Amino acid sequence: MFWKYGLFFSILSGGIWGIFWQIFFTLVGILTLGTPLSLELSQIMIIGPLAGFIYIKSQKFLSIKFHLTAIIIISFLIYISHLGNPYHAGDENQLIIFILILSTSFFIWVSLNHSLYNLSPGKLSKHDIESFLIKFMWGIGLIILILITLIPFYIMIMTSLKNQQSLILNPLDLSVNLNTDFKTLFNSYIELFTNFNFHLFLINSFIVSCTTVIITLFFSIPGAYALARLRIPNKKIFSGAVILIYLIPSIVLIIPLYIIFSYMGLRNSLFGLMLVYPATTIPVALYMLRGYFSALSSEIDDAALIDGLSRVQIILKIAIPLSKPAIVSVGLYVFMIAWNEFLIAFMFLDDPNIFTLSRGIMSLNSSEIPQQHLMAGAVIATIPVMVIFLYLEKFLISGLSAGGVKG
């Protein structure tokens, strides 16, 4: 059967990678040039398989020199087969077209080198076929996964750096003109901070989130310690209740909270938020910290008790210092929940002076305010979480995986 031969797979993967990278770089071209480029696949459907064929036939003498030659040959073939006018772009863009073609062939070759490495052109065993398929899909899967994850963020940043005219004139132009001066480029951000009170929103969000973290930790550390260590009656029921409460969504509570807080005059205030947020995060924190405290050896506690320390002292001097990483990750996780919270802030806050970022961005969502302002607001809200996340990724990941089923 022909489809059991390595040669077949090399030609097939050459075709698929060819089509994949051709589409990809046509899109990149459209986005960087901002002019429509036509997507032509018929040429690459021949050149791609040819590249696969060349690769598998010349596997024995692969060297850097050979790789470079192959890439140049493929580029040349692409250029020639389009009669010197790939994508039907204008002449003024020749340099970029050239780079696009070179990148297309480079990535086709690199992908082939990855998925066909050590594949024999002859008949393959079932095992070999499957490893080839897995390797092949792994590459495509990884690229698609990264692209899909990042595209909305790219759109967010690009849109925030444009102006109204260029957005309406050509939505496809996603290049950023870095030659413009700082003021034009960051116009939306400057606008938000000067005319839309975003500095206030930023501060409000920080105040609310930090207070939530402090209150949550202050309440949940002793509570979690008690649940993990002390002999309390009905402990099981209590732990079960914690999980149940942690599953109750705010949408179920929002109507009574709205009414009660309206009557108490707490609704349109940051204080109200600082009361509600900890109540929703304490059960999660309790659940996570209880796990960490239970994992600590109880012999240390016993030794400390014999030495005459009280339980409160044990919490302060032993449990907290020993589980610092855990507390940091719980704190970060709670910060993230509070920072990203939308529903309660949206329902509670009416006064623009006390808006949190989520609420502030919502107020930008109107037809009178240009899109790029909305996206600039989104970037402002995202950056602090991202910075924290990138700096303390390890902590946050352990926090997410301990309690992160919520969200």
Next chain:
Amino acid sequence: MTNIKKKNKNNLLEKEKKLGLILLLPTILIVLSVVIFPLLANFWISFKPVSLGDLRPPKLIVKERIKGNLSDKSQIAEIQYRYRNSSIKYDLKNVIIKDIIPNGFIVKDLQPAQLCRIKLKELTCNLNNVSSKSSGKIIVKIHKNDQWQKELDNPKKTKPLVTFSSKNVLTSFEFNTENFKKVFSASEFFEVLKVSFYYTIFGTAGALLVGLLAAQILQKSFRGRSIVRGLLLFPYVSPVIAVAFAWVILFDPFSGIINSMLVQMNVIDKPINFFGQKYTDIIIFGYVFRFPLALSMVIAFEIWRYFPLSFLFILARMQSFPEEVYDAAKMDGASPFQQFIYISLPFLIGIMSILFLLRFIWTFNKFDDIFLLTGGNAGTRTFTVNVYEQAFAISNLGAGAAVAVVIFIFLLTFSLLFMRYSKKETF
């Protein structure tokens, strides 16, 4: 001797019990007041005809006016009190209006005479009932006396004092099942039910599958793996409002990139309103399918935003797996697919079913995402969006609370299922 030991032990236990409760008390209090009490209040409200307007309690508005010339001795002037019940729904009971008539005047006449009294310069009108929307007038005819001084004796200087009692729907003991009848009999109830389950099942399963795929991809070690792992978590850690609006702008029918690209590449003739179109016809082999477009987009967003979580859990579980088992399987000649199906999957099935149940509950409860993407329009109204819609868009708080009760009952059922199954798997 043993007795003392026992006593000591009991004492110690007692002490620990006390301390434990003290340590837990703040948590219990805040959870009781901000979670449990509102939850009970929600049940209470769901049996009452409460609307947003009821949050403003009924009031008696009284306006004081003077007719005629006060400084003219020969004339009789009038103080008029016009009152009005501001509520369009509720009567006011035991209404009393009080005011001081300054010393410089002599009261000639009072209207309505049977309700009003003057005692030591104090006017007291006992109006009893003022029914909803109704209004009335109190007229006091006065005459200036000799002690009158212009600066001191202005009747308007003292504000009329109003006391009344009114019924408050929120605290009264009247209940009916109107809200539930309305919720269940509405033609859209089954539509909402269907959409909720579609969204939840496909969203959860999709996120789980993509998470499994991502975990498989990232299990292999390669250069930059930890960076990619961090990148993949971006959708989950960013604020929902930011990413939801980024999606809306990405798919915008007028200036969105996806639409202009599809048009540019001749895939579609005219832009598609991805988040605003309920159905789109897809023709496959001559058959026309009515594809629920907006709902699918919302599900796609759900998958995009929450696959990182499943990915994180599954990857963590996979990395705790003993490598030797795979080596042994390779020795026995198992192919990579066989290794995946017969070794990895059975090992992951536990964590995946738990994840499915937990994420199922959370997706069912999800509000923000759909609300921000479509506002619950174009066939994407789930129960959670319906709560908002009923309570705040139609301003029928009672009906909203009834929908919230329905959600809570579902939630309780799912959670009990979850607790039963999660006992087998600790995580």
